[in-house]
Amino acid sequence: MADLYLVLLHHPVLDKTGAIVTSALTNMDIHDIARSARTYGVRRFYVATPVKALRVLAAKIMEHWETGYGSTYNVTRKDALSLVGLEHDLDSTLLTLEHATGMRPRLVATSARSGPDRTPCVELRAQLDVRREPHLIVLGTGWGLAPEVTERADVILEPIWGPTDYNHLSVRSAAAVILDRLRGKR
């Protein structure tokens, strides 16, 4: 059974015009996705931003919940945030992960856009059962991952669809749905 890892990228991502930008850190992303990661057995959730000041800010927020006042106020949140690691970008995340596991991780990109060679979640779920290498699921902020990230991926997941032609989920919601499709108990 392959271990799951998550990374939330703030660069390179798209803005609404399709330009490549660095997005700001959103506090709620860290909390919500950490809680989903903890629920679905993700080993580690990396928050990657090249902006040092934002990594320092994230570290402060986590300190509040892990050892500060929040750690006694809300124990389940402390538990979830202990999964979070701060990284510079995708490359530093891959290095950290390879160092920790001794294996080259399989890179799984997510996208709300359709395209060729998309893998349905149910297919990746079956692969996770028989594979051994760590799987790193890459989530994009802003208007989604830049093509240069998607192009590096070993797997690109199919977009999430309901019965409508609208699929603009928040990254928080998309992360929860993807993890549920990959690891949810039915």
Add this chain to the structure above:
Amino acid sequence: MADLYLVLLHHPVLDKTGAIVTSALTNMDIHDIARSARTYGVRRFYVATPVKALRVLAAKIMEHWETGYGSTYNVTRKDALSLVGLEHDLDSTLLTLEHATGMRPRLVATSARSGPDRTPCVELRAQLDVRREPHLIVLGTGWGLAPEVTERADVILEPIWGPTDYNHLSVRSAAAVILDRLRGKR
């Protein structure tokens, strides 16, 4: 095929000590759940709070995205927020819904706690295919719905589990996962 409706209750809900309280409105709840509702074909998403000042605040936020600056900045958000209705409480929501549809809705409670007579999502999904009355899914803020709400429900959904013993999802994540289990395209 039964139509789906959502209501997010801010009273009566539990706080972390188990006391019944009124929770504050969270802007991100409205945005995230509206986008999930739109994705999964929910007919209307009611935000219910007995605090009039908070309903006025919510109306202002929605106005920004529906007719103000936000409506041209982000069209997909406008599209999602057009599903939102503001209500006082569960009873006013039921009245509105019954008035709009001419049918008594079936009340579906959600809970992170286990208990007797829980219905798995997959079972409700099958029921939705053959039933005709509107189904109102009730989401709780804070530490979850007060027992007096759950006791009125026709259906109580099983908690969401991954492969761990932790299930403290945010209400935003839980809403997305429940809708995906009920209406997601596999």
